[in-house]
Amino acid sequence: MNPLEEFPLIQVLNEEGQLVGDRSQISDDQLTEFLRWFTVLRTLDQRAWNLQRQGRIGTYPPFSGQEATQVGVAAALSPEDWLCGSYRDWAALIYRGVPLFYPLLSSMGHPAAGYLPDAVQALPVQVVIAAQILHAVGLAWAAKLQGQARVAVSLFGDGATSQGDFHEALNLASVMSAPTVFVCQNNRWAISVPIERQMHSQTVAQRAVAYNIEGLRVDGNDILAVYQTMKRVVERVRAGQGPVLVEAVTYRLGAHTTADDPTRYRPRDLDERLRQGEPLARLRRYLLAHGIVSDEEVAQMEEEAKALVDEAVRQAEAFPPSPPESVFDHVYGELTPQLREQRAEMARRVSSGEPGGGRRG
Ligand SMILES: Cc1ncc(C[n+]2csc(CCOP(=O)(O)OP(=O)(O)O)c2C)c(N)n1
Numbered sequence: 001m002n003p004l005e006e007f008p009l010i011q012v013l014n015e016e017g018q019l020v021g022d023r024s025q026i027s028d029d030q031l032t033e034f035l036r037w038f039t040v041l042r043t044l045d046q047r048a049w050n051l052q053r054q055g056r057i058g059t060y061p062p063f064s065g066q067e068a069t070q071v072g073v074a075a076a077l078s079p080e081d082w083l084c085g086s087y088r089d090w091a092a093l094i095y096r097g098v099p100l101f102y103p104l105l106s107s108m109g110h111p112a113a114g115y116l117p118d119a120v121q122a123l124p125v126q127v128v129i130a131a132q133i134l135h136a137v138g139l140a141w142a143a144k145l146q147g148q149a150r151v152a153v154s155l156f157g158d159g160a161t162s163q164g165d166f167h168e169a170l171n172l173a174s175v176m177s178a179p180t181v182f183v184c185q186n187n188r189w190a191i192s193v194p195i196e197r198q199m200h201s202q203t204v205a206q207r208a209v210a211y212n213i214e215g216l217r218v219d220g221n222d223i224l225a226v227y228q229t230m231k232r233v234v235e236r237v238r239a240g241q242g243p244v245l246v247e248a249v250t251y252r253l254g255a256h257t258t259a260d261d262p263t264r265y266r267p268r269d270l271d272e273r274l275r276q277g278e279p280l281a282r283l284r285r286y287l288l289a290h291g292i293v294s295d296e297e298v299a300q301m302e303e304e305a306k307a308l309v310d311e312a313v314r315q316a317e318a319f320p321p322s323p324p325e326s327v328f329d330h331v332y333g334e335l336t337p338q339l340r341e342q343r344a345e346m347a348r349r350v351s352s353g354e355p356g357g358g359r360r361g
């Protein structure tokens with residue numbers, strides 16, 4: 001088997017922004033909307049980085065470069081479908097309806113960021129690598145048992161495929177025919193560990209063969225390829241034709257998190273090559289070349305994005321602080337007697353300003 005031939009990269013818009021495939025399932029208006037979203041998301045991501053450097057938020061995991069996969073996946077779902085992602089998947093969640101200030105709140109360590117609005121059918125971001133892949137299978141299986149026409153999509157990184165959870169999830173979904181779509185964002189590194197040191201398979205997609213499910217490989221920097229492929233996949237999975245593994249080949253433009261320096265482990269020439277064809281520049285180039293948007297409209301989108309992000313920063317910074325004793329609130333349904341005592345003690349110290357009362361904010 002030659003995996004690169006068996007799992008060819010699906011591409012519609014190439015790195016230079018030229019159409020090399022069919023785009024019949026996507027209108028000019030929708031593409032313009034995608035560019036608008038990309039602009040807002042990129043602006044937010046860059047602002048978050050700056051806020052961390054200014055000490056206004058804590059550690060932040062940037063998603064720049066992965067917008068096409070995340071937005072393409074989210075856009076292909078119905079409101080009732082489940083989305084289960086990781087710390088890097090805020091772009092998908094925001095497209096799905098989570099307010100822009102949530103990732104900022106999350107990096108401030110605020111517990112409210114772990115409680116997504118009820119209208120958004122998604123799990124809070126997962127930091128335990130690969131855990132959300134199993135959660136998606138559970139949700140999909142439950143939907144099937146309840147006779148609901150829902151699918152569950154799990155987003156995860158290349159590093160997550162080295163975890164047992166990934167394999168357990170694919171096996172269980174296959175055996176139970178749970179309507180799950182597994183989307184691996186292969187950005188080629190798990191922090192500083194390159195994909196070559198994580199697996200000797202040539203593709204992630206080919207791992208589907210072992211579980212007798214369908215595997216596909218798509219250009220994850222190409223919103224046309226991701227969106228149209230995901231639309232087809234989601235409908236097939238919804239119709240009960242079994243789970244699918246999609247490998248979206250992408251690249252994170254920035255660091256793993258604000259605590260990382262990728263120049264220490266990504267060779268400069270490789271980095272420069274992989275940056276070519278990043279999703280925002282690629283889509284903008286295509287839309288401008290075909291007169292679908294003008295330079296003025298692009299400039300206006302950037303202005304609007306800036307205003308939206310300014311407002312998001314304001315909302316995050318004005319968000320009411322969480323009482324320190326609330327750390328006890330969301331682990332147990334009912335506190336043990338010892339924890340009840342500790343909670344009361346902390347609340348007492350907080351109100352009297354004694355040490356050990358935690359810092360408000
Ligand atoms: C179970 C577990 N092990 C280790 C870590 C530490 N860790 C945080 S991010 C990361 C790399 C994940 O890489 P990948 O799955 O490729 O996702 P990416 O960060 O590239 O989006 C690791 C090992 C963790 N969070 N959870």
Ligand SMILES: [Mg+2]
Binds near residue numbers: 157185186187189190
């Ligand atoms: Mg990775």
